[in-house]
Amino acid sequence: MQLRNKKWSEQEFFDTREEILKTWPTGAEVDLDEAIAYQKAIPEEKRFSAKLNKAVKNKTTLIQPRAGVALIDAHIELLRFLETEGGADLLPSTIDSYTRLNRYSDAEHGIAESLAQGKSMLNGFPGVNHGVKGCRKVTESVKSPVQVRHGTPDARLLCEITLAGGFTSFEGGGISYNIPYAKNVPMEHTMLTWQYVDRLTGLYEERGVSINREPFGPLTGTLVPPSISNAVAVIEALMAAEQGVKNVTVGYGQCGNLIQDVAAIHSLREMTNEYLEKFGYKDCDVSTVLHQWMGGFPQDEAKAFGVICWGSAVAALAKATKVIVKTPHEALGVPTKEANAAGLRATKQVISMLADQELAREKNLNFEIEMINQETRAILDRTLQLGDGDIAVGTVRAFEAGVIDVPFAPSKFNAGKMLPARDNSGAVRFLNIGNLPFSKEIVDFHQGKLKDRGSAEGREVSFQMVVDDIYAISKGQLVGRPAHE
Amino acid sequence: MQLRNKKWSEQEFFDTREEILKTWPTGAEVDLDEAIAYQKAIPEEKRFSAKLNKAVKNKTTLIQPRAGVALIDAHIELLRFLETEGGADLLPSTIDSYTRLNRYSDAEHGIAESLAQGKSMLNGFPGVNHGVKGCRKVTESVKSPVQVRHGTPDARLLCEITLAGGFTSFEGGGISYNIPYAKNVPMEHTMLTWQYVDRLTGLYEERGVSINREPFGPLTGTLVPPSISNAVAVIEALMAAEQGVKNVTVGYGQCGNLIQDVAAIHSLREMTNEYLEKFGYKDCDVSTVLHQWMGGFPQDEAKAFGVICWGSAVAALAKATKVIVKTPHEALGVPTKEANAAGLRATKQVISMLADQELAREKNLNFEIEMINQETRAILDRTLQLGDGDIAVGTVRAFEAGVIDVPFAPSKFNAGKMLPARDNSGAVRFLNIGNLPFSKEIVDFHQGKLKDRGSAEGREVSFQMVVDDIYAISKGQLVGRPAHE
Amino acid sequence: MEKKSLIIGVIGADVHAVGNQILYFAFREAGYEVINLGVTVSQEEFIEAAIESKADAILVSSLYGHGELDCQGLRDKCNEAGLKDILLYVGGNIVVGKQPFDEVKQRFVNMGFNRVFAPGTSPETTIAALKEDLYGEK
């Protein structure tokens, strides 16, 4: 199939579908009509999009953990715990890494080992292996809406099974679940697999079942400049909307500088709406999510709480619709349910103390918003140009050309020429602009900011700064200053 | 002795001194000349004022815990732990409540019981009972400067013993250690006892030993409007400066609204300098301290971390010179050393992530600063008027008249007519203005803000709002909203 | 129903005034006669006030940690003063530090308190307890 940003025909979709459902035995459990009927019976308060829309309206910030273990009962116990003891508003099922790479027999092995050893040997919930029935058992056992969170380049079967399984939101996208999550998967491929996911979601939507879709905002989670991740989010929103998706949550991973982070959320909301409108997608509900710091965490739990709470404050001050919550175990390993709930409670406390406060749109904030808007538009417009007006085609070419470039990405289809670093107040800027399509003005702005940092630190702007910045938060700083006496 | 804001004569001071040193046997250990020689040998890095001045210059925020137990060795172990495991920049010795009320024999009983039971039966360190030698053992055992923190209306003997004992900072003042800490002690009395403390500090200063003094900013710690506590801080700074104090840290207890809190710190700095200058005290170094939320805490430790970290963020964004740190045990009892160190580490993480960020002085912030400035000047100027130009005399009369009025204070010498409540964004405003000397404009501003909250909540402005606000943070909110379905 | 009367106050050298002011407000709202002695109240002052006003209960607050020292002997003094069956409650942060509440409770029950309340007990809980103990209602 030739990639272009065009709604798939019934034929195209159902032909592919037949193949997909055969890739693992549980695929046979999915009956689309039955699944839609099943989804229709799910009450409003357990539907992701309804809860998000309400939060957008009331300007509240919802909290959501990450969580997933190998076995169904343990997974249910975990989610219930996060709901009751953590006060989670929205629930996840984080999928294990084998499933993410469609290695279902490795996942089966992991399930067996987990049973044998009496502890989860997988880093997530193997949704495909547990099948529609297993998924329904999970979604029926909790009171809140549940989302599939993963990192799967080809999530077609996973999406079929989990939507039939009662999940009401599905994370990911053709860029955001490829570039940070794979080494060898061509961009065309994931753009197509994710069109399938979006088309499937669109089908549910057309038949009266609203399913939320969420591009994965943080990408590699490590010093990603806001305009890069925002451009990716807008592209994935456009791709989804074309396939009939009507409820999108665009995301951003906290970088650490208050003004820049709040600006990024504002810009993200504005740009997504601007481009959806521009391409005539008029009835798509947009909400936002801020991810608490996604890079390396401090090992000490008290310090981890510091990072978690600061992220919560930023989410509240930016009035993000939801915040994805880290745990005090982040640096060490998949958290216990207690640690996970503790992260949630700390977050909830901060969020609700700041419920009635917002960072006002004054000069500095507006300036950063404007910068991010300009950069994002530059990336998007060049991408469209490269695709002769087609955003899907343009995206593939933009990655080839380094017009979109994600730092520290494992994918060989990512140029990896751009290098980010923090400026003297911790905002993430471009140290090496690579092939990003920025005006001289924008480039000068960034270089100027980094020169300022260099002279404040008495050293040349160099890769060592980047290395220092990568370790900084885990060592208790934001800007990675050179070691001194 | 007649109260007036005038530097004590040598005669006045030394006559009083003779009596004071007799009030408990350890008083005999104090030899002023020897003590000054001892203090002179304390290295710069262990001197409070030096470390504060450096922080002011570098715009860094230092962290300091509260801590104190009954027995010397346990107390040393505690302080060392907070230094190494908590990363405290400045150390405290929090004095027990019997000592604070000069009940030294009750303190002696507490020491005995503590020895007998093998755990601290006192809520602090009984500095007077341990005497000069005991205090020196403490201050010599740690690397950081140590301050006496207490709440003692008559702290004359405590000050004599602890300064001779190597402490380089002494907290408190004639208002701030009376009104929130006593029921029956007349204002004249504490204004005089604290003139003694300031004069003693001034004597050290004149002989080349710099001692830091710190009015206790938060007062009752519960919804104290910034202009009230700031006015008190300015008065105590003026009183101290008159007696020869040259290094003052003025304090403020976080209320919870970001803009108001940052504004309060700015206003506090500005007003203190403005009035010191106005009265000709030109060589007094001023630093600021923000106390993390001083009212009721949530019992859950994760939520407590939320409160702690938000306070840390505010301190950093306001560039307060230091922050006084709470612990995850706050709501339950005197913390273990581990809990105390955890509070410190969480605070340090946030402070250092925000080291290079500041809330810019844009419109909203400037407006709040201006409001607090106006209110503070109104209180101070009326107080001066009441005292015919003498701030000491004026203060006593201002309390009689309710021109200074501290909410929820135990003292019968406080009018208790003013009532504070939060507005719709959590800033503390005046619900009942009492006898505060505010212009119609200021009064209207506050009433308007509370009316807005009332209509947002669909209820009348009333005492129930105040009750709800008192519980709010411990229940996970800032504004005490009415319970709803 | 006849109006029962309560003595409230914060014992010892303790000056925590906020909870006391709230309890004063809450107990009056709940229909009790309340004599509020405020903060830094001695055992003798509690007893005198109880005798004078023929109170039905003494509710002792202690927040600052010295509760265990301050409350020793209060029941005996009540007995000596003829307040033999008077209801004695204690609440707040009654010991130093975070301790297992079961043990704390036992120690105060042994001292003669009828009920012992954990940190952060809400006025509603206390009011319910009073209703049960003074009016026999659940």
Add this chain to the structure above:
Amino acid sequence: MEKKSLIIGVIGADVHAVGNQILYFAFREAGYEVINLGVTVSQEEFIEAAIESKADAILVSSLYGHGELDCQGLRDKCNEAGLKDILLYVGGNIVVGKQPFDEVKQRFVNMGFNRVFAPGTSPETTIAALKEDLYGEK
């Protein structure tokens, strides 16, 4: 001193690329020949690369939690491929969850790793260990 050569990579289905890129940078700065296989490296790829480049050590990263599953049998396969004495290190977040590191270490030593590193180990520590094991220097 002759330049020793290292194979580095992230094993299994693991895509954590940041630490890998930093190690690549740090080991070269420290004077090693480094062949970086990147992420999602299979046991076979590690072994092939080691044979091809006559490497002195294989440094396996595992961050995502499946390390225990992914590393099983690597030593045996090395032996079979004739890499009998090759130095095997493993580091990262090598098991699922926060577990006592002593026990974790023992399990990986039993699997045949010469050294096992705790989460967040700094490049300096690893470089010091390499120096000791490859050049006999402390």
